[in-house]
Amino acid sequence: xKTDIIVDYRKCGxxxxxxxxxxxxxxxxxxxxxxxxKSNDPDEWRVDxxxxxxxxxxxxxxxxxxRGAIRLK
Amino acid sequence: MCEWCYRHGAGxxxxxxxxxxxxxxxxxxxAHDYIFELWxxxxxxxxxxxxxxxxxxxxxxxxxxVVGGALxxxxxxxxxxxxxxxxxxxxxxxxxxxxxxxxxDAKKILKLADPILRVNCACRKMTRGVNDPCxxxxxxxxxxVPKLPRYIPERGMEPLHIDxxxxxxxxMNEAGRVNTVWFGPMPYIAALCSCQQPECxxxxxxxxxGLQFLYKGEYVAKVDSSKCDGCQACASRCxxxxxxxxxxxxxxxxxxxxxxxxxxxxxxxxxxxxxxADRVSFPALxxxx
Ligand code: SF4
Ligand code: SF4
Ligand code: SF4
Ligand code: SF4
Ligand code: SF4
Numbered sequence: 001x002k003t004d005i006i007v008d009y010r011k012c013g014x015x016x017x018x019x020x021x022x023x024x025x026x027x028x029x030x031x032x033x034x035x036x037x038k039s040n041d042p043d044e045w046r047v048d049x050x051x052x053x054x055x056x057x058x059x060x061x062x063x064x065x066x067r068g069a070i071r072l073k
Numbered sequence: 074m075c076e077w078c079y080r081h082g083a084g085x086x087x088x089x090x091x092x093x094x095x096x097x098x099x100x101x102x103x104a105h106d107y108i109f110e111l112w113x114x115x116x117x118x119x120x121x122x123x124x125x126x127x128x129x130x131x132x133x134x135x136x137x138x139v140v141g142g143a144l145x146x147x148x149x150x151x152x153x154x155x156x157x158x159x160x161x162x163x164x165x166x167x168x169x170x171x172x173x174x175x176x177x178d179a180k181k182i183l184k185l186a187d188p189i190l191r192v193n194c195a196c197r198k199m200t201r202g203v204n205d206p207c208x209x210x211x212x213x214x215x216x217x218v219p220k221l222p223r224y225i226p227e228r229g230m231e232p233l234h235i236d237x238x239x240x241x242x243x244x245m246n247e248a249g250r251v252n253t254v255w256f257g258p259m260p261y262i263a264a265l266c267s268c269q270q271p272e273c274x275x276x277x278x279x280x281x282x283g284l285q286f287l288y289k290g291e292y293v294a295k296v297d298s299s300k301c302d303g304c305q306a307c308a309s310r311c312x313x314x315x316x317x318x319x320x321x322x323x324x325x326x327x328x329x330x331x332x333x334x335x336x337x338x339x340x341x342x343x344x345x346x347x348x349x350a351d352r353v354s355f356p357a358l359x360x361x362x
Contacts, residue, residue, distance in 0.1 A: 002133060019202040028200040028271045033116030034223075040113065041222040050120050053132035054281060 003057060004073040005029070005049040011069035015047040021061045021070060022047070027054045030061065074353060075172070075288060075362050080155075081260040086291055088174065088254045093262045094185045096212060102168075103159035104213035104261045110163035111257070112214075112221050115195045118164050119274055135282055149285045154259075161258050166286065168258030171266070171275055173290035175336030175349050176242065179252040182265055183209070183238045190215035191231040191241070193224045194266070196274045206231065207245060207267040209238060214263040242267065251276070251312060251335040253287060270312050280313065288362045290334025292349035294327050300346035301325070307338040307347060329358055 015022070015032045022030045029049050034042030061070050077087040092098060099105065111118065120128055127134070135141040154167040161167035174182065183189060190210045197205045206226035210218055215232075218224055233241065242252060242265070250267035253275065257263030270276050279287040294316070303323035307316060315331035316338050318324075325338065325347070339347040353359040 002130070016202065022200060022202045026271075031116055031119065031199045032202050033120070033199060037114050037117060040220055048120060050128050051130065051132075051277065051281070053130035 001057075003052050003055045005052050005055060005061070006071045006073055007047050007049065008069045008071070009046065011067040012047055012065075013067075014045060016045055018066065020064045020066060024060045024064045026058065026060070027051075027056070029055055075291065077172075077256075077259070077288075078291075086178070087260070088172070088178070088182055088262060089185070091185050093260045094187070094212060098261045099213040101158055102161075102258050102261050104257060104263065105217055107161065107163050107258050108214045108263060109217045109220060111166070111169070112195060112217070112224065114164060116199050118166065119199065121164065131282055145282075145284065152284075152286050163258075169256055170259070170286055170288060171253045171255040172288040173333045173335050174252050174254050174265075175290060175292055175334060176246045176252065176340055177336075177349075178291070179242045179246075179254070179265060180239045182254055182262075183235055183242065186211040186262070186265070188212070188215050189233045189235070189238045190218055191226065191233055191238075192218055193226055194272075195224060196268075197272045198223065199274075200272045207250070209233070209241075209265040209267075211263055211265070213261065214257060246337065246340055249310065249312075249337060251333070251337065276312075285362070289332070289352075290336075291352055292334035292336065293329050293332045293352050293355055293358055294334065294336065294338055295329075295348050295350045296325055296327060297346050297348060298322075298324050300344045301342075302344055302346075304343065306341050306343060310337040310341045312337070329355060330361065 032045050034045050081087040083090045151165045151167045152170040191206045192208050192210045193204045193206050194208045197203050245267035250269050253266045253268050255264045275287045278284040301324040305318050307325050308318040313333045315328045316325050319326040336349050
């Protein structure tokens, strides 16, 4: 079964103020990163997901996201 | 002795060869630029799509017969890349493999490295959004950290004296962290990490996908059953699924094929019943890295 974990960026703002998905995911699949790599001290961060083939679809991230920004497909 | 010991160890283990820590060596391989590229784009390296292998779900690709095997071989060849000396591609982690080391060897490494700077772990910052200053950065990496503010701990840059650094890795060992030592790039040695699953990117690539980014250690744990009293203190220490407590024999069973030689079980044993034997002393395991 192939899993996609989709983050709606219109709903998720600056992950540094929330980080709920990063903390709750048992296999630590969420990551936060600065999209602008030109800056050494980045101010803009966003959430993304890596290694989705390790996702067990436990649903914890969907349940805990306070903004309803995460969807599993 | 693994393949790197033969090539970069000058007769000993590669990470005990003082030449691999010298500034001269760092300059020879362009370590400053390489390290800066790698750490600056750390998350991008983790997320990127490389030759059709999306790091979002590499397992789907690696599991396809034939093609999957070829891709793995190809990706593994980047980590081992030794040439050119300068200008290897940091985004592919060319020449940047690491190896598990037990506590005693980690302490020896800290005698050779200078300066030693404690910095935020890049993997944990990325995956959990937590600043955990547990990576010990050496020489060229330590010099580049001021240019990478997100890895500077909240209480500022922390240069450690040898004794402090050794006490720190002892603490990490007690907490169940696995020490790993890193080329950056080969043969220059840039860091000693204190890793744990599942946050560590390197351990993930190795244990979930079988990529040779992280090598097994130079040792394999071995139980002396005459010393073991069955206390089970070692039972929860293994992160590699190599140790289980065997209730029939009332002692741990260590699967030598799975052991990464981290020594965490050994340091937890009050009876000194688990020794770390040289990998080459097991004829069947000497080529299992
Ligand atoms: S469903 Fe569970 S395993 Fe999958 S991303 Fe969400 S929290 Fe992680
Ligand atoms: S839990 Fe939701 S809102 Fe919070 S960082 Fe994750 S995706 Fe964004
Ligand atoms: S290799 Fe280990 S200690 Fe180093 S940055 Fe990654 S998790 Fe942290
Ligand atoms: S058996 Fe012991 S030395 Fe081997 S990987 Fe497990 S904890 Fe480490
Ligand atoms: S910690 Fe030592 S004495 Fe206790 S069970 Fe493990 S090997 Fe035996």
